[in-house]
Amino acid sequence: MSNERLRAAVVGSGQSVATVAEQVGVDRKTVERWIVSGRVPHRTHRVAVAQLLGEDDVFLWPETAADPRTVSASQAEFVAIHPNRGSVSIDTWCSLLDTAAESIDLLAFAGSFLHDAVPEFDDRLVSAARRGVRVRLLFGDPDGEAAARRGQEEGIGELLAARCRLTWAYLAKILGTPGVEARMHDTTLYTSMFRFDETLLANPHTFGTAASHSPVLHLRRIDGGRLFTNYLSSYERVWERARVAS
Structure with missing residues (x-):
């Protein structure tokens, strides 16, 4: 066939x-x-x-799919697991942001912790863009159905939408920076993703629990592996459906 x-x-x-x-x-x-x-x-x-x-x-x-070498390469992509998002050190986030050479792709509803915990987070994004990194920011539409539904599921009501709105308020000053692209999504989000070149931190969501309480999978792309590519393909699908933030 x-x-x-x-x-x-x-x-x-x-x-x-x-x-x-x-x-x-x-x-x-x-x-x-x-x-x-x-x-x-x-x-x-x-x-x-x-x-x-x-x-x-x-x-x-x-x-x-069952090719032993494909399975082996996928297993090799798995670097570590963090029991929750807070167990990923601030130094790790800073290092990934500061050493990225080609791509930074971020996907979450609000990702409030990035502004709360990572020193000079916006400035680091701008610095990355200025050294030629393609920066793509993909956060939730505060007026969308997905953020409202997720807030209800977590038992925090409209707080998640408010956090999304705050994130966009923080990012407003860097929108329009050459090399920085930003879109709002209204997508049911199963995993938050934070990609830095060949490294990806995937934070799966569980029903009724904040993403911060769920584990983070530390992945590193290897030719022939499926994990990194699978998550990145999902990112691309959300990106294509999202609307440009202004």
């Missing part, structure tokens, strides 16, 4: 079969066989194609 996911990913990325073949280092007919005949490439080529197209390799080739 043909691989329609791969075909759609190639088209959606603006690539062609020829350019994919050239970038990955294979013959054009090889890529055509991957699409038309559903051939599964070797792991090295799967990883290269997935990175080129901005997709998860297991999404493009679902039958490889």
Whole structure:
């Protein structure tokens, strides 16, 4: 059977079969066989194609999910677990912000702790943007249904929406800074995410409990691993649905 996911990913990325073949280092007919005949490439080529197209390799080739090397790489991405968000040291947050070289992607409802606990948080974001880092801020719409629902579930009523509003008030002074992009989301949020280049801190949410009480997974991207890519793909989906903050 043909691989329609791969075909759609190639088209959606603006690539062609020829350019994919050239970038990955294979013959054009090889890529055509991957699409038309559903051939599964070797792991090295799967990883290269997935990175080129901005997709998860297991999404493009679902039958490889149980590949022992994929499982092993995913396990290797797991660096540590923190029992709650407060157990991630302030020094860790500062170091991640100050050493990021390419990307800072933040996703939460309010993320109030960033302004409360991280010294000069906004200034650190501006400094990162000035040294060429792409900074994307993705926080909750204070007037949205998702923040209201989450506040009710946590038993804090309108307080979460108020925190979202306060976060946007703090960020107002840096919106418009070159390199800083910001959007408001109204999405059911299962995990808060804090990405710094190849490092990602994922803070899962549990029903009726504040995110700060839940563990934080410390992940580091490894080629062929699925954890980092899975969370980052989720970030991208929320980003695409969110509206530009002004």
